Amino acid sequence: MAFSKPTTEQSSRYDDLEKMTTIELLTNINNEDKNVPLALEKAIPNIQKFVDITVSRMKEGGRLFYLGAGTSGRLGVLDASECPPTFGVSSDWIIGLIAGGDIALRRAVENAEDDPEQAWKDLLEFGINQKDVLLGIAASGTTPYVIGGLKMAKQHSVVTGGISCNENSPLTQEADFPIELIVGPEFVTGSTRMKAGTSQKLALNMISTAVMIKLGRVLGNKMVDMQLSNKKLTDRGVKMLMEELQIEEEIAKKLLSKHKNVREILDIFRTKLGQ
Template identity: 60%
Template sequence: MKPNKSFHKTTEQDSHYSNLENMPVADILKNINKEDNSVPKAIEKALPQIESLVIKIVEKIKNGGRLFYIGAGTSGRLGVLDASECPPTFGVSPNLVIGIIAGGDKALKHAVENAEDSTNTGWEDLMAHNITSKDMVVGIAASGTTPYVFSALKKCNESQITTASITCNKNSPISRISKYPIEVIVGPEFITGSSRMKAGTAQKLVLNMLTTTSMIQLGYIKDNKMVNMMLSNEKLKNRGVKMLQEQLNISQQEAISLLETHKNVNKAIQTYYERSKNQTH
C-alpha cells in the first residue's frame, strides 16, 4: 500500500475564518481559543484507541522492549519532546522512550528539505537503534500520509515489530497499516493547513497520555508524586525533600540527609522503611 495522494484530508480544508489580516487582535485570540477548545472533545472520542495502545506499551516495556516515536516536522518534534521529558520526569533511561525526527537533530530547529518525503530513511533511522520485535513504534503524522512515517511503519510490519500511529484524519493510509491507530479528528485549522495548531495540540495531549499512563502503570509514580524524577536543580531537590517529609513524617533536615545520600526520592523512601523494619526486629 502506498500513500494515496488524492486522500481527503480534513486537516487541509479551508479555515472557517476569512480575512484574518483584517481581524482585530481580540477576535483572533478568541477564535483561536474557540478552535483549541474542540481538541479535548476530539481526543475523548479516541480514548478507547489510546487505552488499547497504552496497555500494549506497558506489556512491551515489561518484556524488555522500548517505545519509539517517529515523525517529521511538527509531529517529529513533538515525539522527540515527549521522549526527552521521560528521563527527568520518571527517572527512566533515555534509551527507553526514543524520539526520531526526519532530518535528524537539525530538523528540531530548521526545516530539512524533502526529509519527510523519503521512503527509506525512516526505517534506516530505526535500524540505527537496533530495533527488534520486542519494541513498539508509534508513527506520528497529522496528515496520516507522510512517506517517511508510512514507509517506516510498513517495514516494521514486515519485520514483526508492533506499530501504532497518531493521526488527525479519518481512515488515513498510516492508520490503515498501524496495528494500534489513534485518530483525533480536529477538523480545519484556524490558518488553513497549519497543523502545528490544533493537530499539534492534539498530538501533544495524546503523547502526554501515552507516557504518563504507561509510567504510572509501570510503577514510576507513587500516589501522585514523581518519586523517580531526576534531581537536576534546586526546585526539584526542594520538591523531593517535601515529598520525603510528607511521606515519612520526618524533619526537613532528615529528609535532606536521606536525599543527599540516595539521590532519589523512591530509593530514600524504600531505604527508610527497610531500616525502620530492621530496627523493630
Template identity: 65%
Template structure:
C-alpha cells in the same frame, strides 16, 4: 481520503481581525481538542496497553515523524528520563532529517518512504520494541514506510493521526485517530492537530510509566534531581510520604540521592 486537516478554515480575513479577535478565535477552536481526544480514548487505551506489555518485557518505545509531529515525539521522549528517572533509551523520538530538523526544516526529508526504517537501524530496533508514527495528515511517506517495515519485522506498531482512514493508520496495528477539524490558519497542523498529538503523547507515556512503577501515589519518586527546584520538590515528597522534618528529609536525600530510596530507607 478526505483530509480534514487541509479543509478551509472556519474563519476568513484573518489579517483584518484585531489582536483580541485572533486570540479569542484561536482559543475557541482550541476548546474542541480535548473533546476530540476523549472520543479516541478506546484507541489510545489499546495502543498504550500494547506498549506497556512490550516495555515490561524489555522493549522500547519509538516515536517517528516529520516536522511538528517529529518534534512532538522528541519532546515527549526527552521528558521521560527527568520526569520518571528512566534510561534515555527507553523512549526514543526520531525526526525525518535527523537532529538538525528539530530546529530547521529539512526539505523533502519526509518524502522518502525508505529512509525512516533505515534511520531506525541506528538504534538496533527489533521485534521487542514498539514503533509509533506521528503524522497529523496521516500521509507522510517517511512514516508510512517505517511502519510497513516495522510490521514486516514483527514489531508492534501504532500511530497518532488527525484524519480518518489515512495510509498511516492503515499501516498501524494500533491506530489512534483524533479528528479536530480545520485549523484556524488553513492547513497549519501545528495548531489544533499539534495540540491533540501532544495531549495523546502525554497520555501514552505517563500511563505507561505509571504502569511500569515509576510513580508512587501521585508523586514522581524517580525523577532526576537536576536543579534546585527539583531537589526542593524531592524534599517535600519525602516529608509528605514519611512525616519527617525538612532537615531530615534533606539529609536522607543527600545521602541516598533518590526520592524513592530516601522514602524506602526511612521506613525500613
C-alpha cells in the same frame, strides 16, 4: 472507506483573518482549541489499547519509538526527552526520531519527510526488534517517512501504532493500533502546528505518562524517580519526603543529599517499618 480530502487541509471556518482585531484573533483561536480535548476523549479507547500493548512489550525488555516529521517529529522527540528526568528512566526506554535528524528540530530539512525508506534506516541504527513498539506521528496521516517506517516495522513483526488527525488515512490503515484525533480544519488553513499539534502533544502526554505509571515509575501521585537535576526538583524531593515520612525539612535534606533518590529513601524507611 476510502481516504478523501484530509480534514487538516480543509479551508478554515474563518476568513479575512488579517482584518480581525487582536482580541478577535485570540478569541477565535481559543474557540477552535476547545475542540481538541473533545477529540482526545473520543480517542481514549484506542489510546488505551496502544498503552496496554506498549506496557506489555516494555515489561519484556522492549522500547517505545516515536517516529515523525516536522511538528509531529519535534513533539515526539520532546516527549521522549522529558521521560528520563521526569521518571528516572534510561534515555533508551522511549526514543524519538525525526525526519532529517536532530538538525530538523531547529529548522526544516528539505524533502526529509518525503523519503519512505529513510525511517527504517534510522530505526536500524537503534537496533529495533520484535520486542519494541513503534508509534508513527503524522497530522496528515500521509507522511512518506512515517508510512514507510511503519510498513517496514510490520514486515519485521514490530507492533505499530499511529497518531493522525484525519479519518481513515494511510497511517490509520497501516498501523496495528491507530489513534485518530479529528480536530477539524485549522484556524489558519493547513497550519497543523495549531490544533493538530496540540492534540498530538496531549496524546503523547497521556501515552508516556500512563506507560510510566503502569511500569511503576510513580508512587501514589509523586515522581519519586525524578532526576534531581536542579534546585527546584531537589526542593520538590525534600517536600515529598517531609510529607511521606512526616519528618523535618533538615532531616529530609540530609537524607536526599546522601541517597540522591526519593524512592530509595522511601524504600529504606518502609523496609525498616516492615511495610
